[in-house]
Amino acid sequence: MEHTLDRLADSPLKLAGVTLSIATIGYALFHGLKKISRRSNELPPPPGPPRHFLIGNLLHFPKDHFYERFCEWQKEYGDIVSVELPGTSMVILNSYEIVQELLNKKPSSTAGRKIGYMIYEVMGFQWSPVLAQPGLHHSNQRKMLRRGIGPQRVGSHDPIIEKNITKLMLTLQRFQGDPHPLMLRAIGDIVIEVTYGTKLPSSMNRGLSSWNIEVMDLVNPAFFAFWLVDIFPFLHFIPSWMPGAKFKRIGDRSTWLCKQIRYAPFEKACELHKSGELGHSLVGDLLDEFGPSGDAMDALAILYVAGSDTTAASVTAFINALLLFPDVSKKVYEEVISVTDGTRMPRISDRPNLPYSEAVWKEVFRWNTFTPVALPHVTNQDEVVNGYLIKAGTIINANNGFILNDPRIWGDPENFRPERFLTDEANSLPNPLSIVFGYGMRVCAGMYLADRTGFHIGTTIAALYDVATLEGKSRPRPELAEYTDIMFRTPVGLEARFLPRDSRTLDLLRDAKLEV
């Protein structure tokens, strides 16, 4: 740079020429940009329900069952729908192409988050990487997670995953009822061990899972509730004991829980790391590479909340598919047994030899998907899509449920048909996992761990157990399936028994009992 300026200063003629060129380019750019900005201001917003003066679409906006209302709007207004709420613009994307265009091809301008004052401030979630705005802390935290559970390193956690899944298989032998809470606990235990290792005292381990479960029980419904404090933040300062201040009591408890899940395990892990007792773990990897940083602490602290509910929902969906579709269950069983010969437990490394099971896993993510409305992104600059203007600060909701059900893509979306991923047809289909795990710069930071853990739990269950209804109950009908109305939803009324497939399974379970 210095050299170039020196050279230009040598020649006044060159300097004048360059100055003129820069001025000309500057003038053209300025007028070009003005024109683009004028043109984009002239562009219409996407279509949507008619708005009322001042309150926009507040009266149309659902208080629950967002997915169902978003699908009704898709029928009426098409691939991209805009909704105006007081102080907030929102678009709903109902097309795979538009989602790619906006969220994956323009990652840096659509990676913001917008979280209400209640969750962010009153409940004390400012530290969470899932809710953070893009910037130095967020990118540092993502870099750290990529190092520890990205595609290169995730395999190093296989022994922990396999050991815990064997334990889960033993529990299933005596289990009947709704499997979701059991999956939540088991996956939570895996996330804790992968994150902090096996040496964290077991007393803390139990505390950690119950703090995390309690905070999830507070924050999940809070996302979908209306909070006056979001509109009038000064309410934050009223005392918690005041009548009507329930939101403050929720906030105080959540803030306390957040402190526990952030500091307590990290401090203990740092002590164990110093004394050389920590053992293999994500926290150990990060302490070795980055030292005891606040970014590492927060990146690790969010993993239970971000990873257990979500992965448990995916595994519950897999179990539900095994129950609803006995033919599919039998084929997964036969495929796994053809690899293990029924004489050993399945291993994570068996996966490349399980193409049919792989197709079932994909179809489980697609059919009646367990996460129909994606986590919203926010634009940080004006964008133009399909001739519509999307202003900076707009919340973007990808309607994953519709996209995964779109007959233009899937032909017969209502059918659970894993074979669609095994024929030439597959070449023109998106991978449902790439939709469900989210988009662009915010794509799920734990997707490799989730995919590895969820697939292994699902296929190991199918290999060892026939998933059956409770005694005397008939098999539910797939077309009547209903789902809970939460972000990572589960089938309503799902109940199952796990019947060992044959005597080889009983032998395996007996041997496993001696090992774990």
Ligand code: HEM
């Ligand atoms: C089947 C299981 C899972 C599903 C379906 C899932 C889905 C998602 C989705 C949709 C997002 C938001 C993406 C977006 O904004 O576009 C996300 C973010 C995230 N997930 Fe997952 N997730 C799963 C499991 C996990 C696991 C096991 C972990 C870690 C242990 C994890 C850690 C995270 C983190 C840290 C983020 C925040 C990323 C960011 O905002 O930059 N997830 N996940």
